[in-house]
Amino acid sequence: MIWACVLSGNLDRERYLELFREVAGRARVHLNENKDASLGHNFLSTLGVEVFVDIFQPVIEDEKARSALSVLRLIESLPDHALWVAFLPEVEDEQQAWSALAKGVFLATDHQSQQATDVRWLKLIFLAIIGRMMLPPDFVEELRLYPNHGDMRSVRPKIRAAEMSIRMMESGVEKPESVPQPVTEELWKELFRKTRCVPLPRESQAHDIRDELNLELSNLFDDISEHFFSQISNTHVDARCDGAFGLALYSLSLTYELANLPTQILASGRLLLRTQVELFITLAYLRMKDDLTVWSQFRVYGSGQTALAFLKTSDLTEVPDYVDMDKLEMLANEDVWMECRDIPLGAWSGKNLRKMAEEANVKDVYDRYYDWTSGFVHGHWGAIRDTVFTTCVNPLHRLHRIPYAVQPMPSVIKDCCSITNRILDELNTLYPTFKPRISAHKSDK
Numbered sequence: 001m002i003w004a005c006v007l008s009g010n011l012d013r014e015r016y017l018e019l020f021r022e023v024a025g026r027a028r029v030h031l032n033e034n035k036d037a038s039l040g041h042n043f044l045s046t047l048g049v050e051v052f053v054d055i056f057q058p059v060i061e062d063e064k065a066r067s068a069l070s071v072l073r074l075i076e077s078l079p080d081h082a083l084w085v086a087f088l089p090e091v092e093d094e095q096q097a098w099s100a101l102a103k104g105v106f107l108a109t110d111h112q113s114q115q116a117t118d119v120r121w122l123k124l125i126f127l128a129i130i131g132r133m134m135l136p137p138d139f140v141e142e143l144r145l146y147p148n149h150g151d152m153r154s155v156r157p158k159i160r161a162a163e164m165s166i167r168m169m170e171s172g173v174e175k176p177e178s179v180p181q182p183v184t185e186e187l188w189k190e191l192f193r194k195t196r197c198v199p200l201p202r203e204s205q206a207h208d209i210r211d212e213l214n215l216e217l218s219n220l221f222d223d224i225s226e227h228f229f230s231q232i233s234n235t236h237v238d239a240r241c242d243g244a245f246g247l248a249l250y251s252l253s254l255t256y257e258l259a260n261l262p263t264q265i266l267a268s269g270r271l272l273l274r275t276q277v278e279l280f281i282t283l284a285y286l287r288m289k290d291d292l293t294v295w296s297q298f299r300v301y302g303s304g305q306t307a308l309a310f311l312k313t314s315d316l317t318e319v320p321d322y323v324d325m326d327k328l329e330m331l332a333n334e335d336v337w338m339e340c341r342d343i344p345l346g347a348w349s350g351k352n353l354r355k356m357a358e359e360a361n362v363k364d365v366y367d368r369y370y371d372w373t374s375g376f377v378h379g380h381w382g383a384i385r386d387t388v389f390t391t392c393v394n395p396l397h398r399l400h401r402i403p404y405a406v407q408p409m410p411s412v413i414k415d416c417c418s419i420t421n422r423i424l425d426e427l428n429t430l431y432p433t434f435k436p437r438i439s440a441h442k443s444d445k
């Protein structure tokens with residue numbers, strides 16, 4: 001029904017409805033005997049040129065309609081292309097012709113729009129007047145006098161529902177064999193080849209780099225360090241103290257990086273947010289257990305992974321650039337000589353993050369952040385789609401996806417600051433009293 005979409009997108013409503021009526025009426029005169037008839041391009045392609053021209057006579061005589069429809073000359077995959085070429089004027093300005101088509105397709109893309117409903121009405125009235133479709137008398141009256149009879153809030157949905165029911169006659173099992181299949185895929189392919197993509201730009205996002213927040217974060221690092229020294233009285237390995245302060249400082253350090261980099265509005269910011277969620281749930285779980293064996297398990301697992309990384313990297317013929325082997329060896333041997341340690345595998349607590357969050361009663365944070373941020377870490381399709389593709393808004397391209405570089409997203413900085421504050425609450429429970437919190441992210445300055 002592209003011809004009808006082009007008319008509905010480019011003519012006044014009153015005028016195109018009038019043309020629809022006239023075309024349907026003339027088609028009935030010619031095709032009344034043909035119960036397979038419809039007004040779609042695939043059926044029209046079966047007509048002889050004289051009949052076709054006579055049916056569309058009112059359109060041919062309307063200069064504006066003719067000129068808008070001239071774009072059909074450019075679409076060679078239309079099954080009735082040759083018939084349109086027979087009477088449509090040459091295209092003078094291709095760009096303008098494609099725009100007329102784009103306008104028609106755009107307005108009909110929402111299948112409930114006024115234009116789409118009007119085109120669907122045309123299909124219905126034609127089947128009703130050639131006697132192919134039997135409808136209740138009230139509805140027939142509403143269709144006949146459309147859009148000036150009955151309550152449009154119910155007439156329009158009725159039209160759409162009835163039109164859905166005739167799809168089987170167009171391309172489904174009820175389609176007459178003499179009528180060719182609609183050429184949907186070839187058509188979209190041709191439109192893609194002949195018109196350009198139009199990327200939908202992302203809304204710009206300001207990354208929020210503020211002196212006030214930076215100052216607060218760096219002061220906080222000093223405050224936590226000071227609090228750490230106030231809690232230790234000797235230099236032995238203390239898995240509880242190192243673990244609790246370490247998790248808090250690591251989270252703070254990531255927040256500081258985010259606060260200073262455009263990363264906060266990019267995909268990599270989501271990776272860091274996901275890490276902070278894990279830091280928080282881990283600390284909340286450790287605080288809930290508050291058992292020296294569990295604190296030690298956390299540390300031994302991490303050191304074991306460091307030893308494993310050292311051993312595996314040592315076996316490589318070429319060490320990756322980012323690894324400092326001397327440092328890695330030192331870390332791997334720090335608590336215990338590597339030769340004397342077991343290397344535990346699996347999750348350090350024997351539980352997944354969700355289970356830990358439930359036991360520590362912090363499932364709220366897990367539910368708020370875990371799923372979507374994890375997609376970014378693991379390279380799931382949703383995150384890929386969100387990061388490197390945008391929608392092409394050329395209506396002739398079916399809203400497909402096209403690559404788009406460096407797309408800003410809403411900043412993660414406020415969420416990261418809130419999670420870091422929750423981590424500081426845990427630290428305060430384990431090592432009272434620690435009161436400083438991040439507050440600069442809350443102001444809208």
Ligand SMILES: [Zn+2]
Pocket residue numbers: 196197198392393394397400402
């Ligand atoms: Zn495109």
